[in-house]
Amino acid sequence: MRNELLSPAEMAEADRLAIAAGPLDGYGLMQRAGEAVAAMVLARYPAAKKVHVLCGPGNNGGDGYVVARLLAEAGVDVELWAEGKQKPGSDAALASEACNLPVNHIGHCYPEAGDVVVDALYGAGLSKDISQHALAVSGVSSAERVPVISIDLPSGVSGETGQMRGHFDAAVTVTFARKKPGHLLMPGRRVCGEIIVADIGIPDSIIDQLKITTFENTPDLWLRWYFPRTAIDAHKYKRGHVAVFSGGSSATGAARLSALAAARTGAGAVTVLSPGNAMQVNAAHLTSIMLRKADTIEDIAEYLAERQPSAFVLGPGFGIGERARAFALRLLQQNRVYDYDRGIELWGIVLDADGLTSFRDNPDTLFEASHRALAPPLVFTPHEGEFARLFPDIARSKKQSKLAKARAAAQRANAVIVYKGADTVIAAPDGHAAINANGAPWLATAGSGDVLAGIIAGLLAQGMPPFKAACAGVWIHAEAGRRFGPGMIAEDLPLAIVPVLHELIENQPDLR
Numbered sequence: 001m002r003n004e005l006l007s008p009a010e011m012a013e014a015d016r017l018a019i020a021a022g023p024l025d026g027y028g029l030m031q032r033a034g035e036a037v038a039a040m041v042l043a044r045y046p047a048a049k050k051v052h053v054l055c056g057p058g059n060n061g062g063d064g065y066v067v068a069r070l071l072a073e074a075g076v077d078v079e080l081w082a083e084g085k086q087k088p089g090s091d092a093a094l095a096s097e098a099c100n101l102p103v104n105h106i107g108h109c110y111p112e113a114g115d116v117v118v119d120a121l122y123g124a125g126l127s128k129d130i131s132q133h134a135l136a137v138s139g140v141s142s143a144e145r146v147p148v149i150s151i152d153l154p155s156g157v158s159g160e161t162g163q164m165r166g167h168f169d170a171a172v173t174v175t176f177a178r179k180k181p182g183h184l185l186m187p188g189r190r191v192c193g194e195i196i197v198a199d200i201g202i203p204d205s206i207i208d209q210l211k212i213t214t215f216e217n218t219p220d221l222w223l224r225w226y227f228p229r230t231a232i233d234a235h236k237y238k239r240g241h242v243a244v245f246s247g248g249s250s251a252t253g254a255a256r257l258s259a260l261a262a263a264r265t266g267a268g269a270v271t272v273l274s275p276g277n278a279m280q281v282n283a284a285h286l287t288s289i290m291l292r293k294a295d296t297i298e299d300i301a302e303y304l305a306e307r308q309p310s311a312f313v314l315g316p317g318f319g320i321g322e323r324a325r326a327f328a329l330r331l332l333q334q335n336r337v338y339d340y341d342r343g344i345e346l347w348g349i350v351l352d353a354d355g356l357t358s359f360r361d362n363p364d365t366l367f368e369a370s371h372r373a374l375a376p377p378l379v380f381t382p383h384e385g386e387f388a389r390l391f392p393d394i395a396r397s398k399k400q401s402k403l404a405k406a407r408a409a410a411q412r413a414n415a416v417i418v419y420k421g422a423d424t425v426i427a428a429p430d431g432h433a434a435i436n437a438n439g440a441p442w443l444a445t446a447g448s449g450d451v452l453a454g455i456i457a458g459l460l461a462q463g464m465p466p467f468k469a470a471c472a473g474v475w476i477h478a479e480a481g482r483r484f485g486p487g488m489i490a491e492d493l494p495l496a497i498v499p500v501l502h503e504l505i506e507n508q509p510d511l512r
C-alpha cells in the first residue's frame with residue numbers, strides 16, 4: 001500500500017532504517033530529494049525568468065542547495081537566499097559546500113512576476129513560527145503570483161498536525177516516500193497546492209517495518225478485501241436489513257434521507273422506525289422502504305426479536321433528550337453477533353447528530369455501555385460541534401491534531417469515530433485511523449450528514465467491519481458530492497452514489 005501517512009517522527013525512522021540498510025546514506029537521500037524537485041521545476045516551469053531558492057539551516061535547506069546546484073548546472077538563472085546557521089559537518093552543510101552559488105540573506109529577496117520560488121526553509125524539523133523575512137517573501141510571491149514549490153511541506157506547516165506557524169502558499173509541494181498527516185489536515189492542506197510524492201529510494205519494505213496505522217482514505221484501504229460482494233444467491237435479508245429511527249411529525253426528512261442512502265448502498269431491506277404521530281407523513285413519502293411504529297422501548301425489543309436487523313441509524317432529526325438516550329442504550333444492550341461462516345459481524349449502530357448530542361450531560365453512560373464486552377460495533381459521526389459536546393476536554397486541547405483527537409475519542413468511546421469536516425478523520429478504538437481527502441465544498445449542505453450515516457449503515461449491514469465501513473462510507477459520500485458539483489442538495493446524494501458504487505465494483509475484477 002502506498003497510502004500510509006508518516007508523521008515526522010516515523011519519517012525520520014524510515015530515513016534511519018533506509019540509511020542503515022544502504023546503499024544510500026543521508027547525503028545520498030538528500031541528492032535524490034533535490035533531483036526530484038529540480039526535475040519537477042524544469043518540467044513545469046521551463047520558461048521561468050529566475051528561480052529563487054530559499055534555504056533554511058537544516059536538511060530541508062540541504063535539499064534546497066542540491067536543487068539550486070542542479071538547476072544552475074542546467075542553465076537556469078538561480079539566486080540563493082538563506083537564513084539560520086547550519087550545523088558544521090551536517091548533510092545540509094555538505095550540500096551547501098557542493099553548491100558554488102553566492103548566498104544572499106533572505107531579507108533581500110523580492111521575487112517578481114515570471115520568477116519561481118523554491119521553498120526549502122523548513123520541513124519536518126519546523127520548531128517555531130517562521131521569520132518575518134520568510135513571511136515577507138511569501139507575501140510578495142502571492143502578490144506577484146509567483147509560483148512557490150515547497151520541499152516536503154510549505155514552510156510553517158506542521159507535518160504532524162497541519163497547523164501553521166506562518167506559511168507559504170505552495171503551487172506544488174514535493175514530499176518524499178509518503179505523504180504526511182499535515183498534507184491532508186486543515187489548514188495545512190489548503191496551502192500545499194498539488195502534492196507530489198517522489199521516490200527517493202526508501203523501499204516499501206522499510207515502510208512496512210514501521211507498522212504504520214495512519215492512512216489516506218483511498219479505496220486501497222477497504223475495497224479489495226472488505227467491500228461487500230453481492231452473492232449470486234443473495235436473499236434480500238442476507239444483504240442486510242437497516243433500521244433508521246425517525247423524528248417526530250415535523251422532523252422526518254432526515255431519517256428518510258438516511259434510509260434512502262442505506263438502500264442505495266446495497267442494504268437488502270430498509271425500515272424507518274417512526275413515532276406514531278409521524279407514521280402518516282412517513283407513509284406518504286416512502287415506497288420501497290418499509291415503515292414500522294416504534295414509540296417505546298418495548299416496540300424496539302419486539303422489532304429486534306422479530307426482524308433481527310443488521311444495522312441501525314439513530315440520531316438524524318430524532319430530537320435531543322431522554323428518548324434518544326434510552327433507545328441508544330437499549331440497542332447497546334444487544335449482544336454483537338458474529339457469523340463464523342462468512343467471517344463477518346452481523347450488525348452495528350451508527351449514532352449521529354441528536355443521538356450524540358443527547359449524551360452531552362453524561363457521556364459516560366454511553367461509554368460504559370459501549371465498553372461492555374459483547375456490545376455491538378458502534379460508529380459515531382460527529383461534526384465539530386457534536387464532537388465538542390461529547391468529548392469536551394479532548395476538543396479543547398491546543399496541542400493535539402484532529403487526527404490525535406479522533407483517536408483519543410475512539411478509544412474513550414470504544415467506537416469508530418468519524419470526525420467530520422473538510423478533512424474528515426476516521427479513527428478506530430484499536431488506533432487505526434484514516435484522513436479523507438476527496439471531499440468538496442458542496443458536501444457542506446443540510447442533510448448531507450444524514451446521507452453519510454445511511455451509507456455507513458448500509459455497508460455495516462452487509463457485513464463490512466465498522467472501521468472499513470466508515471472509511472468507505474466517507475469516501476463514497478465525498479466522491480458522489482465532488483462529482484455532482486455545485487447546486488447539489490442532500491436529496492441528490494443517494495442517487496449520486498450509484499455511479500460511484502458501479503465504478504468501484506467494476507474496477508475490482510475479483511469483486512464482479
Ligand SMILES: NC(=O)C1=CN([C@@H]2O[C@H](COP(=O)(O)OP(=O)(O)OC[C@H]3O[C@@H](n4cnc5c(N)ncnc54)[C@H](OP(=O)(O)O)[C@@H]3O)[C@@H](O)[C@H]2O)[C@@H](O)CC1
Pocket residue numbers: 012015026029030031033056057058059060061062063084121122123124125126127128129130131151152153176200
Ligand atoms: N533525514 C533525511 O535523511 C532526509 C531528510 N530530508 C529533508 O530533511 C528535512 C528535515 O530536516 P531537519 O530535520 O533538519 O529539519 P528542517 O525542517 O530542515 O528544520 C530544522 C532546522 O530549522 C530550524 N528551524 C525550525 N523551524 C524554524 C523556524 N520557524 N525559524 C527558524 N528556524 C527554524 C531548526 O532549529 P532548532 O529547532 O534546532 O532550533 C533546525 O536548525 C525534511 O523535511 C526533508 O526536506 C530529505 O533530504 C530526504 C532525506
Ligand SMILES: [K+]
Pocket residue numbers: 060119120121122123150151152153154155
Ligand atoms: K519547505
